[in-house]
Amino acid sequence: MTELSTPTIGVLALQGDVREHLKALTDAGAQARPVRRPEELADVDGLVIPGGESTTMSKLAVAFGMLEPLRAFVRYAKPVYGTCAGMIMVADKLLDAREDQETLGGIDMIVRRNAFGRQNESFEAAVEVAGIPGGPVEGVFIRAPWVESVGAAVEVLATYGGHTVAVRQGNVLATSFHPELTGDHRVHALFVEMVRASAE
Numbered sequence: 299m300t301e302l303s304t305p306t307i308g309v310l311a312l313q314g315d316v317r318e319h320l321k322a323l324t325d326a327g328a329q330a331r332p333v334r335r336p337e338e339l340a341d342v343d344g345l346v347i348p349g350g351e352s353t354t355m356s357k358l359a360v361a362f363g364m365l366e367p368l369r370a371f372v373r374y375a376k377p378v379y380g381t382c383a384g385m386i387m388v389a390d391k392l393l394d395a396r397e398d399q400e401t402l403g404g405i406d407m408i409v410r411r412n413a414f415g416r417q418n419e420s421f422e423a424a425v426e427v428a429g430i431p432g433g434p435v436e437g438v439f440i441r442a443p444w445v446e447s448v449g450a451a452v453e454v455l456a457t458y459g460g461h462t463v464a465v466r467q468g469n470v471l472a473t474s475f476h477p478e479l480t481g482d483h484r485v486h487a488l489f490v491e492m493v494r495a496s497a498e
């Protein structure tokens with residue numbers, strides 16, 4: 299058996315459920331650490347953008363001088379995984395967002411904020427995710443966005459209720475839901491694999 303490498307994965311720690319992602323990544327075989335400053339970003343092989351509030355996260359990214367370093371991280375094709383607010387952060391375009399809300403971009407998609415929220419603030423549902431073996435994952439949706447449309451280069455990994463809720467484009471992965479809030483770390487394991495493959 300070949301020894302699996304242990305990649306170092308950061309969790310953007312400006313706002314949101316950072317601790318849960320650090321734990322999920324550690325359980326999935328990564329070295330996980332919070333990232334708040336550009337110097338810290340330079341030291342990680344991949345980055346998770348947590349759930350939380352994307353308008354606040356975007357403002358803090360500007361205030362902490364992180365917006366351009368984060369955009370460069372995505373541009374250099376370093377692996378990034380965004381959950382919920384994190385999905386919003388990696389969208390090229392938004393609907394129902396504030397005029398001045400900044401995103402990093404990375405996935406050629408239009409994401410609608412609070413899309414499920416208007417119908418149902420928060421719910422859980424079984425979601426079948428392409429590339430994740432072993433049956434559906436428990437999707438925790440909290441004022442969740444959905445993907446309204448995607449460009450040709452984007453792979454749709456999961457839908458729920460007719461709406462796209464998980465996507466991947468190259469090294470950027472995004473889910474509307476929060477696998478970090480369940481004990482099931484298969485989505486994080488997929489991301490750890492993406493980071494390993496890219497670090498090699």
Ligand code: GLN
Binds near residue numbers: 381384412
């Ligand atoms: N509705 C939030 C936003 O727009 C996302 C919610 C979440 O991350 N759970 O940022």
